Amino acid sequence: xxxxxxxxxxxxxxxxxxxxxxxxAPTTCLGNWYATALFWKRQVALLINExxxxxxxxxxxxxxxxxxxxxxxxxxxxxxxxxxxxxVEHELNAMLEFRYAKTSNRSLxxxxxxxxxxxxxxxxxxxxxxxxxxxxxxxxxxxxxxxxKATSPDRELRQLIEAEWINTAANDxxxxxxxxxxxxxxxxxxxxxxx
Numbered sequence: 001x002x003x004x005x006x007x008x009x010x011x012x013x014x015x016x017x018x019x020x021x022x023x024x025a026p027t028t029c030l031g032n033w034y035a036t037a038l039f040w041k042r043q044v045a046l047l048i049n050e051x052x053x054x055x056x057x058x059x060x061x062x063x064x065x066x067x068x069x070x071x072x073x074x075x076x077x078x079x080x081x082x083x084x085x086x087x088v089e090h091e092l093n094a095m096l097e098f099r100y101a102k103t104s105n106r107s108l109x110x111x112x113x114x115x116x117x118x119x120x121x122x123x124x125x126x127x128x129x130x131x132x133x134x135x136x137x138x139x140x141x142x143x144x145x146x147x148x149k150a151t152s153p154d155r156e157l158r159q160l161i162e163a164e165w166i167n168t169a170a171n172d173x174x175x176x177x178x179x180x181x182x183x184x185x186x187x188x189x190x191x192x193x194x195x
Contacts, residue, residue: 004101005032015064019100020100030052036116044058046112052157054156068098077135
């Protein structure tokens with residue numbers, strides 16, 4: 001149960017953990033991630049998914065625990081995009097082990113640089129440091145590696161969900177509706193008992 005975070009040199013200097021040169025296939029559905037450090041007043045890590053280019057911003061400190069803290073932040077982003085619970089659960093279970101590696105894909109490194117430039121503009125223009133909001137805003141960005149696909153990371157994620165997790169998503173919605181109906185029934189029963 002493993003995945004790899006490919007880090008820029010400036011991020012590796014902060015993380016200060018061993019770097020693996022061995023290529024290991026990820027057990028996650030989304031695959032591996034690319035990451036860099038943003039030296040804002042409160043330092044931030046920017047990670048992008050190599051399969052969908054989905055961006056995730058999170059606090060950098062403590063840098064040595066970046067990979068341990070990342071799944072929690074990823075889960076928040078996936079839920080914000082409407083991902084089914086089963087996909088989120090699968091990703092969290094598949095991220096129990098991790099490794100750091102150097103960046104090796106120029107296209108993804110280019111996207112890290114582009115997202116860094118854009119997010120600094122969004123932060124300054126909107127006067128916000130809300131990392132969830134900034135992550136969601138970045139995910140709407142048209143990206144050249146996705147031009148022949150879904151164009152932007154949010155749409156690419158949606159296509160992945162529809163292609164690989166549609167039945168699970170439908171079951172989640174059914175379960176959610178049933179849960180609401182059960183709670184409403186329980187509330188009505190409780191109200192009747194109080195009268």
